[in-house]
Amino acid sequence: MPEPLLEARGLVKTYGQVEALSGANFAVYPGEVVALVGDNGAGKSTLVKTLVGAVTPDGGQILLDGRPTSFGSPRDAQALGIETVYQDLALAADLDAAANLFLGREQLRGGLLGALGVLDKRAMRDRAVEAFAELGVQLGDIGAPVATLSGGQRQSVAIARSVAWASRVVFMDEPTAALGVVQRGRVLDLVRRVRDRGVSVVLISHNMPEVLSVADRVEVLRLGRRVARFEAAETSLEELVAAMTGAMDGAPPNEENEGDAA
Amino acid sequence: MNHAREALRRLRGQNTVWTFLVLAVLVLVFSILRPNAFATVFEFRSIATESAILVLLAVGQTFVIVTAGIDLSVGSVLIFSGVVAVRTMNALDSGPHAGWGVIAAGTGAGLAAGLGWGALNGFLIAKAKVPPLIVTLGTLGMALGFGQILTHGIDIGNVPSALADTVGSGSVLGIPWLIVVAVLVVAAAASGLALTRFGRYTRAIGSNAEAAGRVGIRADRHLIKVYALSGLLAGLAGVLNLAHFSSTTLTSGTQDNLNAIAAVVLGGTSLFGGTGSVIGTVIGVFIPAVLESGFAILQVQSFWQTVAVGAVLVAAVYSDQLRRRRRQQA
Structure with a gap:
């Protein structure tokens, strides 16, 4: 695989007693749509916020083009070509x-x-x-x-x-959550067109069929850690749900032998 | 042609157009009923002169309301600024023939006083996060109270005659100074709100302060500027008021804030923020003024004017609500 465009390594973030991220890894490769999925409370929004500069992690590394970087604010991330589409639109x-x-x-x-x-x-x-x-x-x-x-x-x-x-990465948080069927289709087409222009898209979604239809890859977050990564074409709804809910905890996640912590 | 039709449709959707029609109809009706008394240059000029000071307050209020805020303190800041201006002038030269240097110093002090109150409002609202209604209700009381303390509650009428005779009641090329100042301020403010980045940020913050923050607009700083502008214009209004009445008029002005807010709302600016126009506000100032003058000429009790304006005000806000609801369903 090529070098990730944007990568999180072992990110930790605690809010009081709650550990939202406990050593989370995540990677975005150039020119792909990668879905970030996980159950409520898995740490998706915290992970995204750290990657777009809205939250400063307590530990771990963020790498852009393989070089460690840190964002003081969303403006810093924007200056490096990383943009966010918020769930509640944020339009005037x-x-x-x-x-x-x-x-x-x-x-x-x-x-x-x-x-x-x-x-x-x-x-x-x-x-x-x-x-x-x-x-x-x-x-x-x-x-x-x-x-x-x-x-x-x-x-x-x-x-x-x-x-x-955005010249590099766009994060989209539930971009179709409030939409009807037709409009949902249009937005998903738009997501593909964005990727085809060479901008990577990170799609945060609860809608698994949608994830499988539009994403190239899927990374699954559970309890503040990445527990699985899939090629969308080679996985199934059942596999995704199992990874999200921990039903496949019996089978060890492939996190340890990924080698990206080396 | 498509553009023209779209522009027309958008124009019709704007409250300002309807307000302007109401004003035009009022003027027309009074002119037909009493052509010799109402439809005269003299009457129009006196309506405009009497409205000029309120226009300044209402223009500042427009910016504030577009940010979805409110400034109740403008009337008191007007009084306070007038007091500071005349006390400064009298401290430098207490005779009636004080020179322009003294007048300029007093004017500067009055403007600074207004700016100071406005900036304080903005700071408390944007940084301390106290709701605008409460902050400006507080400064309404404080500014008036300090004005009364500085004068021991007795009006100061010792205004340099050079100021009273020119800016206060004089004309330039047949146009009263008050109107000249008001027109200049309106022109600057109207372009400021409609054409500049300052105006766009004002509307963006009123529309969705969080969205503005996310794209890097410093909403807190901008709010301080907007309230400071409202204070500055109230300070200018205070100096003009002083010049026009040759007095600090301590007991008047209690209705000024409500009149200014009513004018802004009548002019089509939404109390919910996000949209508004300075020209609409000017029209909104003139509707009550025309009603008052028309009723006086028709020898209708002038108290009907407040009844009519109150009713129109409620209707204006109701129609704005309807428009918003329709928009949400679209």
Whole structure:
């Protein structure tokens, strides 16, 4: 296998008495969709938060391109091309899609107007139209507040925003959780298109059929540790569920002989 | 053509357009009923002059409400700033013919006082996380109280005549100074809210403060700036108020905060934050002013004005609620 793009080694994070991560490993390879699955409380969100700079781990290492790195804040991770699509979208509902795409990264006009903080709305709108078209996101009226869009369209805007700025990895936390069947399909197509553009996607999901249909690989987290990794094409629903629930604890997980702690 | 139709549809969906129609209808009705008394340049100019000070308060309030906040302290900050301005002027030169240097120093002190209260509001709201309603209710009392302490509760009328005669009641090219100042402030604030990054952050924070934080917008710092702006404009309003009435008007201004909030809401800015327009607010200031003047000319008891504005206010917020609910179902 090639070198992982982003890798977690032995991450530990405790909140008071609770050990959310107890030596968790995780790897994202270039140009893949990798699903991170696990039961509630397995440590998925904590792991993701450490990998996007929202939480500082108590122990362990994060490696980017094989080099140890540390993120002080999500801004640090973003600067290295790592973006996150949050479960609750994190869009400003009263602003339009273009404004949301550029939120916090506004382009200003040149010269005096720019010095006064005047926005270059046209340039941002044009680039937004381009970005949405590239990902096949159809919005109708791009100037409408995102609150007036459908759930799927809003999710698409959120994903497009992350992809527009992510050069390396996008983390997506339950991107289809609140969506209907048709919109769910569109978002999953979008996930594949993001990967095809060369940006790796980490998909956090509870929906196992969905995971198997869109992911290339699956990594399973249980009780704060990685307990299994699968090639999606070579695994089954039963195997995933068994790994998540610990039903296959009898058979030793292949963690020890992975050799990535060496 | 598609663009034009979309723009039109969006325009119709905006509350500002409806508010403007209400204002236009009011002006039309009063003009038809009393063309000689109401539809005159003199009457329009006096309505605008009397409204200019409230416009300044309401413009600052617009930014605050767009962040989903509220600033109840503006009326008291206006009084306090006026007191500080006149006390500064009198300390430098207590005669009626104090020069422009003295006036400038007093004006600066008044503006700084307003800015200070605003920044304090912002700091307590953004950093100490005390709800805006409580913070500004507290500073409402404190600013007024300090104003009264500084004057022992007796109005100071010793305003330099150079200030009162020019900015206070004079005109430039036939336009009263108060209107000139208000127009300049409105122009700057309207472009600021609609066209700049400052305005966009203001709306983003009012819309979804957490989302703004996640993309790296420092919501706390921005909120301090917004409340400081509201305080600064209240300070400016305080200096203009001082110049216009040649008095610190300690006992008036208790309704100013509610009038400013009513104007903002009438103007189509949502109390829930995220959307708003400065021009709408200006229209919102003029609706009560036109009603008052029209009722006076028609010799209807002017108390009807407060009844009418109260009813329109509730209707405006109700229609905003409806719009939001419809949007959520879409």
